[in-house]
Amino acid sequence: MRAKHEYKIVSSIQHLVCCRSDIVIHRTDTNKVFYIGKPADFARKEEEYMLETETYQEIIDGCCPLANNLHAVQTILTHLLTQKALMKQQSNRISPKLNNLEGVV
Structure with a gap:
C-alpha cells in the first residue's frame, strides 16, 4: 500500500517536471529535501529564510570566505x-572532512 502511494507521488512529480517548463526542482538546505515550484517563489523563500535566520552571508564578489577559512x-x-606540535592521528581527527563540507568550492 505504501509503495503504491509513493509511486503515485513520484509519477505526479515526473508529470509536473515534464509538462511544466516554469517549475524547478531545487535541493533545500534544511533536511536535504527537495523544493518543487516556481523559481521566483523559491528565490523569495530563500531571501526570507536568510533574513530571518541571519545564518548566511551573500557572496557578492565571487570570493567564498569558507574556502579561505578551509585553506x-x-x-x-x-x-x-x-x-x-600535533601527531598525524590528532591532525586527522580534527581536520575538516571534505566530503561533509557544504558551500566550499
Whole structure:
C-alpha cells in the first residue's frame, strides 16, 4: 500500500517536471529535501529564510570566505604537524572532512 502511494507521488512529480517548463526542482538546505515550484517563489523563500535566520552571508564578489577559512585551517594543521606540535592521528581527527563540507568550492 505504501509503495503504491509513493509511486503515485513520484509519477505526479515526473508529470509536473515534464509538462511544466516554469517549475524547478531545487535541493533545500534544511533536511536535504527537495523544493518543487516556481523559481521566483523559491528565490523569495530563500531571501526570507536568510533574513530571518541571519545564518548566511551573500557572496557578492565571487570570493567564498569558507574556502579561505578551509585553506587557513589546513595550513595551520600542516604547520603544527611539521613542528611536531600535533601527531598525524590528532591532525586527522580534527581536520575538516571534505566530503561533509557544504558551500566550499
